[in-house]
Each structure stands twice: as structure tokens, then as C-alpha cells.
Amino acid sequence: MSTLRPTDLAREHGISTQAVRNYERHGFIPLAERTSSGYRIYTEVHAAALRAYLSLVLAYGYATGGQVMTALHRDDLGEALTLIDRGHSQLLRDRDTLDAVRTAVRHLTAENVAAPAPAPDTGTRTVGELAHQLGVTPATLRNWESAGILTPGRDRATGYRVFHADDIRDAELAHLLRRGGYLLEHIAAVVQQIRTAGGTEALAASLDAWQHKLTAQGLAMLHAATHLSAYLKHLGSENQTDPL
Known part of the structure; x- marks a missing residue:
């Protein structure tokens, strides 16, 4: 899998690299692996997670968006879907x-x-x-x-x-x-x-x-669903199961 730098993820969304690191620290995107010198190594899984998180924020707000992502990273799909249903x-x-x-x-x-x-x-x-x-x-x-x-x-x-x-x-x-x-x-x-x-x-x-x-919020929810579905497929391929 190709690797990405923090700047690659940040540039796509017009945010700072510090924001990307903050999202990682809060559990909104998966933890990155590190090089021997300590630099973060991101992948398409992280890019998909960031797209999903930021689209969830637009649709449901910061609190719910963060809760959905942390639920997914606890392997609690049911809780994530419940939050979306609410x-x-x-x-x-x-x-x-x-x-x-x-x-x-x-x-x-x-x-x-x-x-x-x-x-x-x-x-x-x-x-x-x-x-x-x-x-x-x-x-x-x-x-x-x-x-x-x-x-x-x-x-x-x-x-x-x-x-x-x-x-x-x-x-x-x-x-x-x-x-x-x-x-x-x-x-x-x-x-x-x-x-x-x-x-x-x-x-x-x-x-x-x-x-x-x-x-606009309803359309944002549809947009978020697309990115979330894509991220779930990445998680499913990592676990060699289909979460859907």
C-alpha cells in the first residue's frame, strides 16, 4: 500500500498538518506507523478515515462525527450506526x-x-x-x-x-x-x-x-454516507471481513 505524508492528507482538505495529528491523537483516524526517525507514515486507509470524519462533521457536527469514528475504531459498528440514526x-x-x-x-x-x-x-x-x-x-x-x-x-x-x-x-x-x-x-x-x-x-x-x-444538512448526510461506506470497506479489507 502506498504511503502518504501528513501534508498529503492536510492539503486535500485545506487543513493544517497539526489538525491531522490532532485527529489522530483523538482517535478520529487510525494511529500512524512511524519511521525509524519518528516520522508518521499514513496510507490510503488514513486518507479514507479523514474524508469520512470531515464529511461526518459537516453532516452531524464535531461531537457526533468524532463519536462515530472512535466507535468504529473500537470495532463497535452498532454504536456508530446508532449515532447516525439519531x-x-x-x-x-x-x-x-x-x-x-x-x-x-x-x-x-x-x-x-x-x-x-x-x-x-x-x-x-x-x-x-x-x-x-x-x-x-x-x-x-x-x-x-x-x-x-x-x-x-x-x-x-x-x-x-x-x-x-x-x-x-x-x-x-x-x-x-x-x-x-x-x-x-x-x-x-x-x-x-x-x-x-x-x-x-x-x-x-x-x-x-x-x-x-x-x-444542505440532508445532502451532507448523503455525502458522508458515501465516504463512511468507503472507509468501512478499507476496514473490512484490513480485517479480511466485510463489515457491511
């Missing part, structure tokens, strides 16, 4: 959330009412149940409430927070925007726009931008 599931949830908000915006524009169309009635949630559904902590939901994003009711008997269908929709929207890097103050303003029917054109434009981002 990413696809989250993308689907994001699409569903956008659809729900678009429906609310259309309703606000057409009817010019002061409140959005209620989300489908999926029952109420406690703070713990909603936090589990979104994959956040209860403290996060309380922070969103303090910022004016969420306005849950209270159970008369216990005084505990109760999240109804509209609250759940607002929480899903907040979760989506938070992952997009929006500040809590901005998210609160967007949610308030939905509640009061103000600024729906600006909100619609924001949702269009999010749609483009989700489309």
Missing part, C-alpha cells in the same frame, strides 16, 4: 417542527388573528417529560421560561409546570433555533411573533433560510 431522527424532527411553524404562520397571515393555530393535541408534558422528549435538561426548559420563550401553566393541585400542545410547539421551535446558534433573546422574539401575529413576513423568511440549511 442524527437522521433529529433532522426529521427539525423538518416536522418547521412544517408546524409554517402552518402557524400561514394561519396567522390568512386569518390575521392574535394567536397561532394550536399545534396538534399530543397531550400534556411535565418539565421532565418534555426535557426527555427534546434531549435537554429540565434546567434548560426553566431557563427558556425565564427568557420568556415558554409560558407553561401550573397544575392546581401540585403547582408543577404543565406544558400543553402550544407550549410543546414553542419548545420544539426554541430547540431548533438554539441549535442554529440563535440567542435566547432572539428566540423569545420569534416565539412572541408567532403568538401575536406580528412580523410574519420576517419569520417566514427566517424559516426559508432554515429550510435551506436542513436541505
Whole structure:
């Protein structure tokens, strides 16, 4: 198998050789063999691993991309695929959330009412149940409430927070925007726009931008799948088995 230098791997992706070494140290690409003088020797297996890792980062983020690669290098294909499945599931949830908000915006524009169309009635949630559904902590939901994003009711008997269908929709929207890097103050303003029917054109434009981002992420996932499949074939040839 032909050998490659760190600069060969780095040049392909426009990154530094130090970044390549860091990825090796963190387990995102396999460990390189060394020459007698201590220089790293990379191969096409390392090049394929780096392509897979960087494409996973674009599709799923740094944390998940790294976790997928380290799972593969622990010979835990099941865990790697589970992480990828979760990413696809989250993308689907994001699409569903956008659809729900678009429906609310259309309703606000057409009817010019002061409140959005209620989300489908999926029952109420406690703070713990909603936090589990979104994959956040209860403290996060309380922070969103303090910022004016969420306005849950209270159970008369216990005084505990109760999240109804509209609250759940607002929480899903907040979760989506938070992952997009929006500040809590901005998210609160967007949610308030939905509640009061103000600024729906600006909100619609924001949702269009999010749609483009989700489309780009979906395409990135397809691209990552191609590179990951190629890397799995390299691993399979090394182990003389077909991991697929």
C-alpha cells in the first residue's frame, strides 16, 4: 500500500498538518506507523478515515462525527450506526417542527388573528417529560421560561409546570433555533411573533433560510454516507471481513 505524508492528507482538505495529528491523537483516524526517525507514515486507509470524519462533521457536527469514528475504531459498528440514526431522527424532527411553524404562520397571515393555530393535541408534558422528549435538561426548559420563550401553566393541585400542545410547539421551535446558534433573546422574539401575529413576513423568511440549511444538512448526510461506506470497506479489507 502506498504511503502518504501528513501534508498529503492536510492539503486535500485545506487543513493544517497539526489538525491531522490532532485527529489522530483523538482517535478520529487510525494511529500512524512511524519511521525509524519518528516520522508518521499514513496510507490510503488514513486518507479514507479523514474524508469520512470531515464529511461526518459537516453532516452531524464535531461531537457526533468524532463519536462515530472512535466507535468504529473500537470495532463497535452498532454504536456508530446508532449515532447516525439519531442524527437522521433529529433532522426529521427539525423538518416536522418547521412544517408546524409554517402552518402557524400561514394561519396567522390568512386569518390575521392574535394567536397561532394550536399545534396538534399530543397531550400534556411535565418539565421532565418534555426535557426527555427534546434531549435537554429540565434546567434548560426553566431557563427558556425565564427568557420568556415558554409560558407553561401550573397544575392546581401540585403547582408543577404543565406544558400543553402550544407550549410543546414553542419548545420544539426554541430547540431548533438554539441549535442554529440563535440567542435566547432572539428566540423569545420569534416565539412572541408567532403568538401575536406580528412580523410574519420576517419569520417566514427566517424559516426559508432554515429550510435551506436542513436541505444542505440532508445532502451532507448523503455525502458522508458515501465516504463512511468507503472507509468501512478499507476496514473490512484490513480485517479480511466485510463489515457491511
